[in-house]
Amino acid sequence: MDLITKTGAAHDIAAAFIRLNPLDDVLVARQPLPAGLFIEAENLTVAQPIPAGHKVASRALAQGEPLRRYGQIIGFASQPIAAGEHVHVHNVEMGDFSRDYAFGVDRRETPRTQATFQGIVRPSGRVATRNYIGILTSVNCSATVARAIADHFRRDIHPEALAPYPNVDGVVALTHGVGCAVDPKGEALAMLQRTLGGYAVHANFHSVLMIGLGCETNQIDDLLAAQGLQTGHQLRTFTIQGSGGTTKTIASGIAQVKALLAEANQVKREAVSASHLVVGLQCGGSDGYSGITANPALGNAVDRLVAAGGTAILSETPEIYGAEHLLTRRAVSREVGEKLIARIHWWERYCQRMNAELNNNPSAGNKAGGLTTILEKSLGAVAKAGSTNLVDVYQYAEPVRAHGLVFMDSPGYDPVSATGQVASGANLIAFTTGRGSAYGCAPSPSIKLATNQRLFEHQEDDMDVNCGGIADGSTSIEERGAHIFAMMLRIASGERSKSEQHGYGQNEFVPWQIGAIT
Missing domain, CATH: 3.40.50 (Rossmann fold)
Incomplete structure (x- = not known):
């Protein structure tokens, strides 16, 4: 068995380090390695303490020489590195090097197997792993009312609200910090609309309320049009300004969620x-x-x-x-x-x-x-x-x-x-x-x-x-x-x-x- 020794102590080499690839210039410490530790399998003496998970040089490297881990380049020596030294940010830097993209040379067929889980099949045929009612906001300005609606149904605050609906995982408000003061035709707004559109139709939502302020750049109608979505029974939209203010908007949201809960609770899991x-x-x-x-x-x-x-x-x-x-x-x-x-x-x-x-x-x-x-x-x-x-x-x-x-x-x-x-x-x-x-x-x-x-x-x-x-x-x-x-x-x-x-x-x-x- 390979051994590591220091001051007469002997330990299983497997407890000391990991060599991931024969081409590697570094070993990874499995446990903290003390200075002076001799690793017989590598004919290497650790020069200074090496924390667990860190790297020790397995050979001497000249300044500018590439270092490899996994058999691949991870950086370049920013100064000469002696065998047994700690390899980290103090002596390694980035550098340019070519990569062979070799498109598709390793593609292969994957043998097929079968596995199942107990999912929730939506009317569209999409399959869910959870069953939530979601509240989305078009802009940060409507975040507070969205949270207030969701908080009304929190099990840790109002356990009675969802007690009759055990198949509903919860009512969640997903709010954000943007939605206005951006280029209405720019990449930033398109990305936000794509994100909100994806959540609006996510299989894990039984239904979604989308709430805006009313005057924001990210107009809900424009968002829906951009994402090819339409309002309906399970995608409902409204604004604070259109509803008559904060109190009325929260009350409307709570009432709409209550009207959806019984239907949402009817889901059943199947293989x-x-x-x-x-x-x-x-x-x-x-x-x-x-x-x-x-x-x-x-x-x-x-x-x-x-x-x-x-x-x-x-x-x-x-x-x-x-x-x-x-x-x-x-x-x-x-x-x-x-x-x-x-x-x-x-x-x-x-x-x-x-x-x-x-x-x-x-x-x-x-x-x-x-x-x-x-x-x-x-x-x-x-x-x-x-x-x-x-x-x-x-x-x-x-x-x-x-x-x-x-x-x-x-x-x-x-x-x-x-x-x-x-x-x-x-x-x-x-x-x-x-x-x-x-x-x-x-x-x-x-x-x-x-x-x-x-x-x-x-x-x-x-x-x-x-x-x-x-x-x-x-x-x-x-x-x-x-x-x-x-x-x-x-x-x-x-x-x-x-x-x-x-x-x-x-x-x-x-x-x-x-x-x-x-």
């Missing part, structure tokens, strides 16, 4: 194919273990979902930067691959215009957890996408029509990204975290996957799945992948996730704000 499951993939509060444990395990679950005919939405474009070539190689066509690269180029121009850098991501928490550059973070993040073909690429909040693995453009900020995924049709969110992100998403339930054992134990009331055992070998990516897929089916069937139990979901609705406010 449906997993092909109706659309899962948004997220990672937030990532750490050095994310790309080793939870993300690959989620990727394994995604492969199982796609094999069963379902759909997975990968997003967070800045967090695939530097790893996009791994996706283009799996594109079903050159056209799909080029659509992805076009979004990457858009982000490069966007950051230049905003005097920002894509490497502003990773966050402070990501770096504390061991991630050094956006390239490293991206290589771990794309593991969520599993190994099946990339079948299409969508803009933010654009309706997803394809089945299989797709990509939707979004920022890396989780609430904004997940909001777009739900607008695109996601009826479930799977969210990996290493630092302990607390997140939920109405009307679609969110499953939280912990990347490490310590997080799962420390923040267990927020975490649905523990993937930490993958790092120490006590479980496998395949076992956790099967477990996650089974949980997806259970949550889609009505079992409540941890974030739902805590009441997360309303405040996390954050449409992408991209334009100038004038």
Whole structure:
């Protein structure tokens, strides 16, 4: 057995570090490594203390030399790095390098399987995983009345309001901070309208009230026309100005919700194919273990979902930067691959215009957890996408029509990204975290996957799945992948996730704000 030794102590080498690829220039610490520790398997002495999840150089590197993890470039040495040194932001920097997009060379057929869950089949044929009544706002000015209407039906405040309607998951108000003082023909308003339109017809809503002020730029009639929607029994619209003020608007909203509850309560769950499951993939509060444990395990679950005919939405474009070539190689066509690269180029121009850098991501928490550059973070993040073909690429909040693995453009900020995924049709969110992100998403339930054992134990009331055992070998990516897929089916069937139990979901609705406010 390989051993690591220090001052006469001996430990199993598996407890010390992880080498992810024979080409790698770094090892990942499984546990805090003390200075002076000798790793016999690598003929390497640790030069200074290495925190868990961080990297130690496995060989000497000259200034300017590329560093590899996962067998891929994650950055360049900003100064000479000796073997055994801590590799992190103090001695690694970004740099340009070419990527071989090799469109479609790795595409392959996915063997088909069958799986089912207990879903709610809407009259349109769309399938829901939850049954809410939603209240949307066209503008921030109507947010207060929307919240007041929803608060009337809160189970923690007025448990009697929904007691006769056990099949209604709740009444939720999804408000935002924009909707006026923007270019009426610009990209920002079109994106907001696309987002609200996607929520207005989301399968997880039995019915929706949309409330405006009345004089905003984002006129409700224009929004509906732009999205090809019409008002009716299950999509009702009104304004504060048209209703005669705040008190009357709240009273009207409460009365309309009451009139819808009995009908909403009549839904029944039935066995449906997993092909109706659309899962948004997220990672937030990532750490050095994310790309080793939870993300690959989620990727394994995604492969199982796609094999069963379902759909997975990968997003967070800045967090695939530097790893996009791994996706283009799996594109079903050159056209799909080029659509992805076009979004990457858009982000490069966007950051230049905003005097920002894509490497502003990773966050402070990501770096504390061991991630050094956006390239490293991206290589771990794309593991969520599993190994099946990339079948299409969508803009933010654009309706997803394809089945299989797709990509939707979004920022890396989780609430904004997940909001777009739900607008695109996601009826479930799977969210990996290493630092302990607390997140939920109405009307679609969110499953939280912990990347490490310590997080799962420390923040267990927020975490649905523990993937930490993958790092120490006590479980496998395949076992956790099967477990996650089974949980997806259970949550889609009505079992409540941890974030739902805590009441997360309303405040996390954050449409992408991209334009100038004038």
